[in-house]
Amino acid sequence: MCGIAGLIHRGKSSNVGGEMTAMLQALKHRGPDSTGYAVYGPRSDDYVMRVKVAEAEDMAKGRGITQVLADRIAAVDAVLAEHGATVKSKEAVTAYSLRYVIGHDGNTGDMAEHIEETDGVEILSMGNGLELIKDLGDASVVADLYGLNDFTGTHGIGHTRMATESDVDIKSAHPYWAFPYNDVSVVHNGQITNYWIMRREMERKGHRFMSNCDSELLAVYVAHNLSKGVSLEDTLRQSIEEIDGVFTYLVATKDQLGMAKDTMAAKPLVLYESDDLIAMASEEVAIRAILPQEIDTYDPYDEEVRVWQA
Amino acid sequence: MAGVSDAELKGMSQEERVKALGMTTEQLTGKSMYIEFDPDATERFTYPWAPDVDFNKRTEIDTDEMTSTEVNDEIRAKMNEGYGSIVLKNPRGKHSLGVGILNKLNLIIEGSTGYFGVGLIDGPNVRVNGRVGWSCGENMMSGTVVIEKNAGSTFGAAIRGGDLVCKGSVGSRTGIDMKGGTIIVGGDTGALSGFMMQRGRMVVCGNAGKNLGDSMYDGTIYIGGEIQSLGVDAIEAELTDLDKAWLTRKLTQYGMVPEGGVGHFKKIVAGKMLWNYDNLEPNEKKLIL
Numbered sequence: 001m002c003g004i005a006g007l008i009h010r011g012k013s014s015n016v017g018g019e020m021t022a023m024l025q026a027l028k029h030r031g032p033d034s035t036g037y038a039v040y041g042p043r044s045d046d047y048v049m050r051v052k053v054a055e056a057e058d059m060a061k062g063r064g065i066t067q068v069l070a071d072r073i074a075a076v077d078a079v080l081a082e083h084g085a086t087v088k089s090k091e092a093v094t095a096y097s098l099r100y101v102i103g104h105d106g107n108t109g110d111m112a113e114h115i116e117e118t119d120g121v122e123i124l125s126m127g128n129g130l131e132l133i134k135d136l137g138d139a140s141v142v143a144d145l146y147g148l149n150d151f152t153g154t155h156g157i158g159h160t161r162m163a164t165e166s167d168v169d170i171k172s173a174h175p176y177w178a179f180p181y182n183d184v185s186v187v188h189n190g191q192i193t194n195y196w197i198m199r200r201e202m203e204r205k206g207h208r209f210m211s212n213c214d215s216e217l218l219a220v221y222v223a224h225n226l227s228k229g230v231s232l233e234d235t236l237r238q239s240i241e242e243i244d245g246v247f248t249y250l251v252a253t254k255d256q257l258g259m260a261k262d263t264m265a266a267k268p269l270v271l272y273e274s275d276d277l278i279a280m281a282s283e284e285v286a287i288r289a290i291l292p293q294e295i296d297t298y299d300p301y302d303e304e305v306r307v308w309q310a
Numbered sequence: 311m312a313g314v315s316d317a318e319l320k321g322m323s324q325e326e327r328v329k330a331l332g333m334t335t336e337q338l339t340g341k342s343m344y345i346e347f348d349p350d351a352t353e354r355f356t357y358p359w360a361p362d363v364d365f366n367k368r369t370e371i372d373t374d375e376m377t378s379t380e381v382n383d384e385i386r387a388k389m390n391e392g393y394g395s396i397v398l399k400n401p402r403g404k405h406s407l408g409v410g411i412l413n414k415l416n417l418i419i420e421g422s423t424g425y426f427g428v429g430l431i432d433g434p435n436v437r438v439n440g441r442v443g444w445s446c447g448e449n450m451m452s453g454t455v456v457i458e459k460n461a462g463s464t465f466g467a468a469i470r471g472g473d474l475v476c477k478g479s480v481g482s483r484t485g486i487d488m489k490g491g492t493i494i495v496g497g498d499t500g501a502l503s504g505f506m507m508q509r510g511r512m513v514v515c516g517n518a519g520k521n522l523g524d525s526m527y528d529g530t531i532y533i534g535g536e537i538q539s540l541g542v543d544a545i546e547a548e549l550t551d552l553d554k555a556w557l558t559r560k561l562t563q564y565g566m567v568p569e570g571g572v573g574h575f576k577k578i579v580a581g582k583m584l585w586n587y588d589n590l591e592p593n594e595k596k597l598i599l
Contacts, residue, residue, distance in 0.1 A: 265501055301500045
């Protein structure tokens with residue numbers, strides 16, 4: 001089933017970490033397997049890189065895993081140094097998940113590809129404002145683990161996952177970063193029925209897939225189009241034509257949030273829109289978690305595409 | 311179909327063929343009945359074991375800290391105490407509020423509900439001041455439900471009786487598989503509304519999305535605005551004086567008659583070229599299938 005949520009403040013920052021946690025916790029019944037956030041903080045000239053060096057379940061593989069993780073982290077550090085990146089901070093949020101702040105003047109795409117050449121290493125996100133966090137458990141568990149309850153930013157998207165077509169693990173959790181396109185993330189509720197055809201097409205164009213989750217395709221698809229100079233709105237419209245299945249998905253960039261709904265309108269989304277805040281979720285109960293007062297909401301129709309600016 | 315030859319039928323349009331075969335949606339043939347809820351006819355609509363309630367006896371339930379199950383249990387407890395008017399406060403999008411009420415009752419929901427609100431009901435009059443989520447009124451048998459704001463998709467799915475009214479706009483697949491009753495929408499409705507509709511009437515004062523009435527067996531859909539496209543086997547029929555009178559009466563009941571009246575409504579019915587419930591002879595079926 002899965003639950004998705006998103007919000008964007010216009011012209012101001014807010015505690016989007018706490019707000020997203022409240023919304024996602026209200027959607028827990030739609031997917032208790034994993035929870036993920038893509039939240040956008042103040043923009044900086046430095047890059048924030050969130051990287052995963054193992055799955056949560058790997059930690060139960062005995063004492064040997066400690067050395068494996070140390071080797072993988074050393075490999076990441078070596079690549080960063082090789083590409084001339086300056087590590088300004090490095091924090092092990094969990095034993096398998098790290099947050100780097102790096103300075104870099106070159107091509108971060110090449111560096112990202114190089115980092116992922118190490119087995120077991122996956123970059124969850126890179127960008128000047130994006131922080132992508134995902135792990136097993138519900139929103140309160142993940143928010144506590146990663147200190148999200150006080151995160152200040154302008155916008156964010158999130159996901160509660162009920163695994164139906166791939167494993168219960170972090171690599172199959174949402175959101176997906178639109179690798180290697182900085183600051184772009186995607187969450188999705190639905191099933192993509194031409195996944196393999198589209199995946200092969202994207203792979204032929206040089207894009208990488210880290211999981212077998214059909215939602216990852218949307219991130220890759222969006223990354224491909226944005227890298228070709230297609231606007232976010234046109235990308236979303238085009239996706240309704242090219243991607244087959246039942247889906248509602250959200251895309252966030254450094255300063256935008258967009259949504260697209262498939263041709264059957266088979267997956268839910270409820271929208272609230274005011275002058276200074278737009279909030280959306282699979283169910284109204286999530287919006288009510290941050291806006292308890294009486295408000296007007298509505299369901300977008302089939303093939304509807306919307307993009308909002310922060 | 312007496313007097314119409316095979317050759318003549320083949321030369322006709324779908325709509326002409328349907329009329330020539332004597333099939334219109336005004337004929338509600340079969341065993342199901344169209345019944346409008348009359349709150350005074352309690353002997354027909356009240357279950358023998360249902361508690362006797364007094365509409366003048368009113369109470370409020372603050373649902374803020376309650377689960378949906380607790381709220382629904384509390385509604386039943388209040389009915390057993392004789393309360394005939396119950397107000398739910400602070401619903402805040404909770405799912406499944408007011409489901410399965412099989413009794414006369416005035417239920418007022420002050421706020422918005424989530425999925426499956428007031429589904430499977432038989433008898434109550436419900437007023438929702440806010441919005442409702444997906445599948446509001448699903449499978450309702452009788453009663454009235456009036457929503458002041460918007461509604462989600464599958465509004466009134468498989469409804470069998472009563473009036474389900476949304477004064478705002480609704481999502482997609484409104485009245486999917488409806489088997490009776492009346493759905494009224496003040497605004498627009500989304501794609502595939504009336505999909506596989508079997509009986510009853512749907513009135514949409516605004517626009518309708520694509521594939522309206524797709525694969526409908528019977529029933530009637532009235533659209534006041536634009537229709538993006540008709541679905542398979544849905545056809546436009548003549549809006550008769552009977553239709554106009556019914557529309558005016560029904561919309562007046564809820565204060566929803568558009569400015570300028572109802573003369574501009576389009577009437578959509580089943581072409582009956584697919585499956586239908588009429589008792590046709592085998593050779594007749596062969597002609598139209």
